Amino acid sequence: MEEGFNKKRAVLTLSQEPEVGAMAAAPVGTVHWSKWSSLPGDLVRRIADSFLASNDLDHYMCLRAVCTCWRSATDEPKDNASDPRFQPRRWIVLDEVFQTEGKLLLLNTDTGRFLHKKLPLLREYYVVATTPSGFFVLADRSPPHAARVFNPLTGDLTRFVAPMPPEVGVAEVICDKGALYLHFLGDSTCKIYMALPGNQGFVSTDCGKKVYNIFRDAILGGAYPQRISGPALVAAFVGLDAQLFLHIEIQGRTPFVFKMNNGIGKIEPVESIGRFAIFIGHHGCLAVDADKFPGMEANCIYYTQDLGSSAHICKYNIKDKKVERLSEVAEFMKQDKKFVLVTARPSTIIQLLCSYTIKCRDSELVWQQTL
Known part of the structure; x- marks a missing residue:
């Protein structure tokens, strides 16, 4: 948690400190950006990569928002939605009891970092499930209730054509060969549902209890x-x-x-x-x-x-x-x-x-x- 805090503080410091040469001539409190915006691209990428390594994707997004130069030196998550670097890992969404003013409490179980984040987009959809990695699975409010996958750390929304299956138990988003697959498990029927964003419907497979449990184990990482x-x-x-x-x-x-x-x-x-x-x-x-x-x-x-x-x-x-x-x-x-x-x-x-x-x-x- 301390490491994540220090990295965030470093970004804020880089984005707010005034230029040394202009400090004497500038009015008190003036913030100069030109020095930090001219940082070498490889240095900016090293800072950005440190956030990606710890899956602090919200810090990564804040870094890209500092200036145009920093944004051009780093990759755009929305153009790389299936890139594992930009997918949440081991973020869990804590219970809705802890919502305040439209904010949710998220926790990175690998690093111990809490994130209190406002997610107004959730009000526009039905929240169907959250995945063990930290995605929100949503459904359109209007029939036929097409599925959506929302990344709360980058703000990326992946739209699916397929309507939501009649039952949803465990949900997971899996990236394979540059494509996002949305999986559902129906505990009551032992069915497995799968769709890609362009599929017209979910493909369902009937499984026996034993096979179903193996798939359930695989999706939830054995836990x-x-x-x-x-x-x-x-x-x-x-x-x-x-x-x-x-x-x-x-x-x-x-x-x-x-x-x-x-x-x-x-x-x-x-x-x-x-x-x-x-x-x-x-x-x-x-x-x-x-x-x-x-x-x-x-x-x-x-x-x-x-x-x-x-x-x-x-x-x-x-x-x-x-x-x-x-x-x-x-x-x-x-x-x-x-x-x-x-x-x-x-x-x-x-x-x-x-x-x-x-x-x-x-x-x-x-x-x-x-x-």
Whole structure:
């Protein structure tokens, strides 16, 4: 978070400092731009690339807005919508409870950076879903409700011809060979939907439960909870990196964490997940670097314990094999079949991430059609 702040401060400094040679003659408070606008293009690109490396696309857009010279030295995201550099990665949209004055709270789970961003465009469409990487999937308000993909960090809107499918569960935007594919998964029917921007409709594929779960796993990067088979059982597969995938079961108050030992071809207990912390809820799970988040403990699993009309946040320390409830008072209460965070503001990062995993965003289009 500090690194991102320093880079943003550097851009502001470069864009606002007066020229040294003109400083004595200029009135107090005058800002001169000519010096910084004449920076070598390769230097401007190096600064811009540092923002792209950390996926701080909003900082990149601010840099391009400084002057024409900086804009011409860098690539235009709207001309390269399918370029992976300009796509959000690991940005999650925190619950609508945290909206204020039309702003949404976004979080980069790789760097720990929060972004409170105003997105007036969302008022012009139905918000159908958000993807695990940070895209908004929208639908036209007018029939046949054509699909749209909105990048909240660059402001780019990709228009699809195809109307929104009748059911939407998990959504993801995938770039392959310079093209953007929009995928939907329908949990109730085990169907997979796919379309390119120019397609007249979504292509749907009926899958058996086993095949469907494989696709669901692939789209969500190996981090999702399986369906709850009882009031106290949650199974999740979490990918920490390319080599390590965990299987986690939470039954009652005792989590079990396993990994596949490829050397011997067997599943074995996990003794440590290093600096990571894992969050598991009814509708999602998430692995983050605990060092990026103050107050979070590494090598732990945070999960929500469903008590029917309420839910508590629990923490399981993998090393000590101890479970503790973080508060005697329930952090979530069930309202209209959904759990709502009821603890006093300001909320902790642990509460925010647990809220993200325990709740599922409702499609505004589906809600409107049921009225």
